Amino acid sequence: xxxxxxxxxxxxxxxxxxxxxxxxxxxxxSQREQIKHSLAExxxxxxxxxxxxxxxxxxVCYVTFNRxxxxxxxxxxxxxxxxxxxxxxxxxxxxxxxxxxxxxxxDSTPKQEDLL
Numbered sequence: 641x642x643x644x645x646x647x648x649x650x651x652x653x654x655x656x657x658x659x660x661x662x663x664x665x666x667x668x669x670s671q672r673e674q675i676k677h678s679l680a681e682x683x684x685x686x687x688x689x690x691x692x693x694x695x696x697x698x699x700v701c702y703v704t705f706n707r708x709x710x711x712x713x714x715x716x717x718x719x720x721x722x723x724x725x726x727x728x729x730x731x732x733x734x735x736x737x738x739x740x741x742x743x744x745x746x747d748s749t750p751k752q753e754d755l756l
Contacts, residue, residue: 664700668708671697676713685709 643651658666668675671692678688689705692698698705 664698664704665708667698668700668705668712672712675709679709679713 675688675692679685685706686702688709689698689702692705693702700708
C-alpha cells in the first residue's frame with residue numbers, strides 16, 4: 641500500500657540535509673545569549689565575530705554576522721526600549737504654555753478693516 645503524503649514528506653525531510661543558511665542561522669541562535677552578553681560588556685561586533693569564527697562556532701562571513709546581530713539582537717532590544725520610553729512618555733504628558741515671540745504672526749483670515 642502506498643504511503644500517504646505526510647509520511648512521504650517526513651521521510652524526505654529526514655533524508656534532506658539542512659541548507660547552509662539554516663545551519664548558519666542555527667549556529668547564530670545558539671550563540672545569541674553570549675553575543676548579547678559580550679555586546680553589553682562593550683566588545684565590538686568585529687571582535688565577537690573574529691573570536692567565534694576562529695573557534696569554528698560560526699562559519700558565516702563578517703557581513704552576514706553583522707546583519708544577523710543588527711536584525712536579531714540590536715533591533716529587538718531597541719524596539720523594546722522604544723516601547724518602554726513611549727509608554728513612560730505617554731503617562732507623563734505635560735502641557736507647555738505656548739511661547740509668544742515678538743515678531744510677525746500670519747493670520748490667514750483677513751480682517752474687514754484691512755480690506756476697505
